[in-house]
Amino acid sequence: MTTPEITKAVKLLREGRLVAIPTETVYGLGADATNESAVRKIFLAKERPHDHPLIVHIGNIEQLQDWAREIPPAAMKLARAFWPGPLTLILKKQPQVLDIVTAGQNTVGLRIPRHPVARELLEAFGGGIAAPSANRFTRISPTTAHAVAEELGGKVDLILDGGPCEVGLESTIIDMSGETPVILRPGAITAHAIAAELGLPDIASPYAQHETRAPGMHHLHYAPRTRTILIETENIPDMLLALDRDDFPAAFVVNSDVIMPQNDKIRCIKMPHEAAAYAHDLYHTLRKLDHxxxxxxxxxxVPQGEAWDAIRDRLLKATGSR
Structure with a gap:
């Protein structure tokens, strides 16, 4: 990324405008997190309800105290272990943090992204950037600059092109504001890795949460416009038989070695067997099919096991648990 592009992005952010930012997870729609009118533009562009909090991206651990108070030692331990990287910490917020950022809650989500373009921008900007995924509410998160342009078009003032996202799924979100850590959204950093870092036997399940404490907790999220369902491997033959003329053409996205027909009515997309590669390809694949x-x-x-938890979560949300 050239310095003039970063300079332009910083100027736009300071003017209260929107900049799409590449991170290692997905592209974010960024605004100055201290500018209420700028943050309001995020909600308008995404058509996002105001009861869904935003994640604030910061440039270094020292900035944590600008946004969070009563930071527990365990949170600092996670920050030092996993930042920069795909982990968001939910902490008690400082009084000056805008209610529109936190959806009126007394906590704020914070992370330091790993992508070099995001890091360069945050260093040059010198403050917090509120940046949810750069897509319309409930739709598929973008993992390329082109996907951002498809999603938001003229609603964003600048798209910084940092290439395809490395991880491809949103960050792990862990609530560190209470006595017990709770994962609100699974991601590339697993519960096992977090528990090991904290010296705990396990971490509370993300599926025990019912209120919107963090992004991505709506029952329908990361979803194609095309009717999308999730089925067990053993039910694929019955599904093939159940489809009638009005259901074609249909796309099957599979990761096992199940044998599928390939013709003008059915297209079979084979996904990687390895979880990280599957996660990397998921949103790009769904977006292509949706077009x-x-x-x-x-x-x-997908298979059971912790490595697949984040993928399973996104697939359940993408299908509205249908």
Whole structure:
């Protein structure tokens, strides 16, 4: 990324305008987190309800105290272990943090991204950037600059192109504001890795949460416009038989070695067997399928195991648990 582009992005942010930012997870729609009118533009561009809090991206650990208070030692331990990286900490907020950023809650989500373009921008900007995923509410998160342009078009003042996102799924979110750490959204940094760092036997399940404490907790999220369902491997043959003329063409997204027909009615997309590679490809694959004329996107369930938790979470949200 050239310095003139970063300089332009900083200028736009300081003017209260929107800049799309590449991170290692997905592209974010960024605004100055201290500027209420700028943050309001995020909600308007995304058509996002105001009861969904935003994550504030910061440039270094020293800035934590500008946004959070009563930071527990365990939170600092996680920050030092996993930042910069795909981990968001939920902490008690400083009084000056805008209610529009936190959805009126007394906590704020913070992280330091790993992507070099995001790091350079945050260093040059010198403050916090509120940046949810750069897509319309409930839709598929963008993992390329082109996908941001497709999603938001003229609603964003500048898109910084940092290439395809390395991880491809949103950050792990862990609530560190209470006595017990709770994962609100699974991501690339697993519960096991967090528990090991904190010397705990385990971490509370993300699926025990019902209120919108963090981004991505709506029952329908990361979703294609095309009708999309999630089915078990053993149910694929029955699904093939159940489809009628009005259900074609249909796309099947599979990760096992199940044998699938390939013809003008059915397209089979083989996903990687390895979780990290599957996560990297997921949103890009769904976005490509959503731009075609399929009547259905039918996704095979993924394997059990912690490595697949974040993927399973996104697939359940993408299908609205249908």
């Amino acid at each position: 075609q004329d399929f009547k259905w996107i039918i996704i095979e369930t």
